[in-house]
Amino acid sequence: MSAAPPPFPTPQEPVDHPELLQLGTGTQDDEPCLRADAARNRARLLEAAGRLVAERGAEAVTMEAVAAEACVGKGTVFRRFGDRTGLLTALLDHSEKKFQAAFLGGPPPLGPGAPPVERLRAFGCAMLRRSADELELQLAAEPGANRRHVVPARRVLRHHMEMLLRQAVPEADCELLSHTLMGQLDPALIHHLTRQRGIPLSRLEVAWIDLVDRVTCAGTAR
Secondary structure, three states: OOOOHHHHHHHHOOOOOOHHHHHOOOOOOHOOOOOHHHHHHHHHHHHHHHHHHHHHHHHHHHHHHHHHHHHOOOHHHHHHHHOOHHHHHHHHHHHHHHHHHHHHHHOOOOOOOOOHHHHHHHHHHHHHHHHHHHHHHHOOOOOOOOOOOOOHHHHHHHHHHHHHHHOOOOOOOEEEEEEHHHHOOOOOHHHHHHHHOOHHHHHHHHHHHHHHHHHHHHHHOO
C-alpha cells in the first residue's frame, strides 16, 4: 500500500486575515484620516476623473486631463495618486468595497451561510458581471505584470477564493488552484471573449459554474 502524499502547504497567514481588507493605492492618501482640505482635493480629483470616464471613456483619463478638468496643477494629481494606475484604482475603490461587503457579509449564496461550492459559483458569476459593467475602467487600471498579483484588492479576491476552496476541497493545493481559477475571471480575458469574440456573458457564467463543479467534483453529487 503506497504512502499517502504529503499535504499541500498552507499559507503563512490566514486567508481571512482582516488586514487583507485594506485596499488603498499605495499613496499618501491611504492614511486613515486625511486633512479636511486634502480629502476635499482628493474627492474633487476623483469627481473630475469620473466625469472624463463617463464622457470620453477610461482611455481619456490621464493625469494631465484630470488636472485640467479639476483646474489644478498636474503635480497635485501625482501627489494624490502617484500615477495613472493609482488614480484609476482609486476610482474603482468604491465599487471594490461594495463587492467585498457583499461576499464577506452579504446574503448567501455570495455571502456567508451557503455551502462553499455554492459560494464559489456565486462569487465567480458576480465577478464576471461586475467586470462586464466596469470593463473599460478595469482594463485601464490593470497594473503591470510585476504588480498584478500583489495589489491589495486582487489579493483580497484571491484569498477569499482560496478560503472557499479549502472548505470545499481541503485535499487540493488550494493556493495554486485559486490562482488558476482567478485566471478565468481576468478582465483582459473577459474583454477578449465578450468584446472581441462576441461571446455572451451568460455563456461565461455557465462555463464558470461548470469549472467550479469539475474542480470540486460537485457535478457528480448533483
